[in-house]
Amino acid sequence: MSSVLTETTSRAGASGEAVVNDFSLQVATANGSGSQTANSVLMRSIFRMGVPVSGKNLFPSNIQGLPTWFTIRANKDGYIARKRDLDVLVCMNSETADDDVRELRAGAHVVYEKKLGLENPGKKRDDVTYYAVPFAELAVKITSAPEHAKLRKLIVNMIYVGVVAELMGIDPAETEKAIAKQLKGKQKAIDLNINAVRLGLEYAAQNLPAKIPFRVERMDATKGKIIIEGNMAAALGCVFGGATVCAWYPITPSSSLCESFIDFCDELRIDPDTKKKNVAILQAEDEIASIGMVLGAGWAGARAFTSTSGPGISLMSEYIGLGYYAEIPAVLFNVQRTGPSTGLPTRTMQGDILLCYFNSQGDTKHPLLFPSSPEECFTMAQQAFDLAEQLQTPIFVMTDLDLGMNNWMSDAFPYPTAPFARGKVLDAAAIEKVKQTWGRYKDVDGDGIAYRTLPGTPNAYGAFLTRGSGHNEMAQYSEKQQDYVKNVDRLVRKFDTARSMVPKPEFQDRPAATAGLLAYGTSHYGTTEARDKLAATFGVTLDYCRLRALPLQAEAVNWMRRHERIYVVEQNRDGQLVTILRDELPELATRFVSVRQYNGLPLDATTVIDGVLNDAPASGAGSDAKKGGIDA
Amino acid sequence: MSATPNTPAPPAAPAPKTNRIGLPKANYEGGKSTLCLGCGHDVITKQIINAFYEMGIEPHKVAKFSGIGCSSKTPAYFLNRAWGFNGVHGRMPSAATGALVANSSLLGIGVSGDGDTASIGIGQFVHLVRRNLPLVYIIEDNGVYGLTKGQFSATADLGAKQKSGAVNEFIPIDCCSLAIELGGTFVARSFSGDMKQLQTILEAAIAHKGTSVIDVISPCVTFNDHEGSTKSYKYSKEHETPVHEIGFVPFFEETLAEIPVGDTKEVAFPDGSVLKFRGVGRDYDPTDKEKALKTIHESHGKQEILTGILYVDPSKPSLSETLGATSEPLTTLPLEKLRPGREALEEIMESLR
Known part of the structure; x- marks a missing residue:
């Protein structure tokens, strides 16, 4: 299924016109090659220039040798979901280089290890732009000392940081600060890595006159933030x-x-x-x-x-x-x-x-x-x-x-000021007041939550034997059906009490919207980006509910009642949250449209946009958007 | 803190006999057993009550643990003024571990069976012993599953016959030699028909600040007490072979009435309690690990059920010590000791900018 959306940045990049603070960059390396530090430095350099950024590591179940990809997305508007298309690729892994290049969109830019020969006849694509760099040769230059021989493989990575910085306009001063941060006080390593970055910068400045049109420019959107x-x-x-x-x-x-x-x-x-x-x-x-x-x-x-x-x-x-x-x-x-x-x-x-x-x-x-x-x-x-x-x-x-x-x-985390809520626990004095009338599983307050005691409390009335399902409200062993039913019905009351205690949903509503998107967890990012693009590009206005917990809270249910059509976005094959919603809200069952991505990659906005646009919200309401939303 | 539980006053005079902390034995009892009449487990229950009474342990400071099976029902039959945790099958050691590191002032006792320990629970048993959690761990060992009606467990002897006539074809697991191999610090075997020895072992185990593995041969009168069984009462009585006589002098007593006389070996506990051993017709040293293992291995070929404290080493650190955890109960630490200050959070945030 092809995407209905052509990402605007793709066109811009292809035309050679500069695109500022809006790109997706991927580094392809082999696992265990030590690229993690370099990738973090690259990401943090952009972050330190005030540009919103995210870094996602796609790694194998392996310690050394299998391919690894690290993707950095920078976006001036704050969209940090994974993007389906790449704008810049740094190609260091001979195993995957051919596939990596083949999968690129037209107009992408490729920085690569020269000996991979990606521009050789028969291999070269004429719709992408190449930047060949002899990384391995450069690495030898600064690791000629015998004690550095082992570091050669690692230092190569810092050289691509320098090359990318030069080609995309990343401030080298920020890169050096990021290295110092990453390597916390290990001065020799810091010096060696900074030298490697400088080598990359110089090489690119002298040998690669054409720069990548995806540019990083200083802005002020990350002040006070952390990674x-x-x-x-x-x-x-x-x-x-x-x-x-x-x-x-x-x-x-x-x-x-x-x-x-x-x-x-x-x-x-x-x-x-x-x-x-x-x-x-x-x-x-x-x-x-x-x-x-x-x-x-x-x-x-x-x-x-x-x-x-x-x-x-x-x-x-x-x-x-x-x-x-x-x-x-x-x-x-x-x-x-x-x-x-x-x-x-x-x-x-x-x-x-x-x-x-x-x-x-x-x-x-x-x-x-x-x-x-x-x-x-x-x-x-x-x-x-x-x-x-x-x-x-x-x-x-x-x-x-x-x-x-x-x-x-x-954002920096808020310091917690509330005391710990330790629930209904009776100490020795409290037990003394209720003595033998206390029952571990007795619903005194009508909220389904009983009072408990802790082992070691110096009051024998509080002692009890904890066991599974077969107990009465006094915590005595019981196989009586009445005791069992009474107990499990109380547990339902307790679950109802939980509805008002768990984190409440968050809403973003737009005037006159009758349909909405509903997502949870990391599906938030692709979903909210999609929502903005659906409105801006396709004129589809949707409200948004981010569910923050189950069991369902009254606020979430009310929101669902107010919307005729609800796109439930999640990252699994079977629409697991939709299954729960349809089961618990049967009267709303036909309103839910399941939008899913389950290929193991973080959700991208395109999946959500496709899922919504492919839905025909007509009479056959409620059928899943089965056709859409899954990238191959 | 008062040692007297707040229970209704007992019936008037005569004043009941009390232990060193002034409690009558009734305070150590539990509910009525629902096991078969004559079950070896009930004898063990009785000796547990006696041991805790004699040691003068405050019942509310005891935490009882069990898994699933006939054995695991027994914590309901002793110390009902103590808290108990009946876990899932074969996984009692982990629950005990969590509870006892959370509150290391509790005295833990776990009751398991041969199926609960050696079959489904072998994994958790093995790691319990490695960690040296302070826990009296009793295996009520009858070689069969009682609650599911007589299937063999992993301690059933090779060639032992089931009631139906089926013969066990698999090598048994000896929980004692396994425990010694794994660095166990208190490993004993006893027999429910040898009440005096069992009580002494239990008292010493209560004083031990590490895992005490006590494998107690406890015949199942319903499913494994027939001719051809190697865990029947008759067979066990005939084959029980004590490796020594044991005397235990707890820290609060000067002497014990029945200290074995003759050539004795002594093992002192950090709290001042002393174990005394006297050989009975063989040279057995419960502090010599390799020799202990050899002797147990040899006993298998001789159809001997070796009983006694087979190995003891009170010097090893307990789990909480190994973890470096405070000796205060973690359960009641105040917020000030748990939530770092504002500046600590700000420092971490700064390091991430």
Whole structure:
């Protein structure tokens, strides 16, 4: 299915006329070649020039050798979603060079390692512009010292930073500052890298007179902002949210969340008096053990969390069900990726919505939070601990590889001022007041949430045995059907209470719009960009709702009732959120049109625009836009 | 903090016998057992009650854990003034780990079975032992699944016969030699028919600040007590071979009435408690890891069920110590100790600009 949209920048670039602060640049390298530092420096240089920017790493499940692509999008209007078409390609990987060039749109610009011979007869495309650079030869120049031989492969990357800076107008002073930032105080490495950048700059200045028409010019849109990965932001949220127990098992793309937490705690959670840690972090033997540890810790009264991805959630499922029925606070970060085992473990997906919403055996439903930015990773991590303790249940924070592992521009995080909300916990004195009338699963307040006690509390009336589904409201073992039904019906009341406690949706409405876009998590970026372009280019006016949590809040439902047609944008094959919406709002079922991208790449605006324009909102309302929206 | 739980006053006189902290044994009891009449597990339950009573542990400071199976029902039958966590099948160690690092002032006891530990739970068992979590970990070992009616578990002996006549063709897992191999710091085997030894082992395990693995042969009177079973009461009674007599002097006592006399070996605990061993017809040193393993291996060929504290090393750090965590309960740390200041956040933000 071809796109109905021709991106305006494509035309501009092709005509040779300058396009300022609006491009998508990709660097193709091999995994393990050390290009990450160079790519970050390139991105940060643009950021430091005040231009909104995003950096997305498309990497293989491999340590060394397989192809890797890093894409930087800079956009003066603040659009930072992945763009389907590239404007500039830096071609360093012989394995993928031919394919990379073949897939380029007409009018793109290619900086390449000269020995790849991309302009040889039979290979050269006449609708793209080439810039050949002998990177390997240049690298030898500054790494001739024997102790530098090993660095040659790495230093090549900094040379392309210099070449690109010269060809696109990036201020070398900012590049040097970015290097200093990246290599924090390692002066020898800083000097060597700066030399490499300068070498690239000089080579390009002397040998490549024609410049790339996509230009970077200084503006003022990044002042005060930071660049951070979602996983690090979430880890910081756990530190400031008072997490005291972390149990985890390594899995891409979630590992860096717990690893960041470890690093932060080494700095921020050391008791100044005893030098001991005010935290316990356990690398478990698998995800089953991780969640067991989290539930044990939550039961004991700690703020405990784990971080994993879909395969880990699958392993945790039995214990998550116990957490739901025994009503134990727990926070689970699901940094979503594509499916099981090998394949695409390093590609992004919003594919675990149903898995998590209904996770485990029996009748279960869990609150899900959908952060869509690093700032929300930070704030929602904190909220998740409050909600877990207030609702006494596992809470899922649903991020994805794109948000978790890629570089995002963000406002600085707000310092939290609210105290921790620790929910309904009875201490010894409070237990003494209620004595034997207290019941662990008794709904005293009518909100479905009972009062709990913590092991170790010096009052024997508070002791009870925690177990699964078979208990009465006094926490005694029971197999009576009345007790079971009463209990699970109370859990439904509790879930209803959750509706008013989870993060509320955000709306962007336009006058007279009768249809709307609905998205969550990282689908926000492609969707909002599409919404603006639909209005500006195609005259299609749409409202927008960003769902920030499940269960559905009254505000979200009211918004849906006000719109005749709702395009639900998500990154999975089966329209998992649409499935939930149609199930819970059957009277609105025909209004929902599912727009999906599920190729493992972050959502682009073109997918959404196609999905909307391909929909025929006539009498056959409600049929999915099955034809559209998936790029090949 | 008062050690007296707030329960209704017991019936009037005579004043009940109390332990060193003034509590009657009733405060250590639990609900009525629903296991089969004569089940070995009920004997173990009774000895757990005795051990906690004798050691004078405050019940509210105890946390009980179990998985799934007949064994795992038993925490409901002892110490009902303690909190309990009945986890999922084979995964009790992880729940105990989380709870006990969250609040290291709790005294943990876990009750598992041979299926819950050696079959479905072998993974978590192995890692529990490696971590040395302070936990009294009891395996109520009868070689079969009781609740699902008599299938073999992974501790069933080679050639053992099921009630139906089926023969076990697979090598059994010896949880004790496995635990010693994995660096276990307190590894014991006992027999539910040897109440005195079991109680002594339990008391020492309560004093031990690491994982105490206690594999207790506990015959299943319904599914594994027949001719041809190697875990029947009769077979176990005939083949039980204590490697030593054990005396335990807890830190709060000067002497113990029944200290074995003769050539004794002593092992001291950091809290001042002392274990005393006297050999019985063989030279067994519970601090010699390699010899212990060799002796256990040899016992398999001789159809001996070796009992006693097979290996002990009280010197290794516990999990919380290894993690470098504070000894205060993490569960009650105030906000000021958990949420870094404004300037800490600003410093991090600046580093990301």
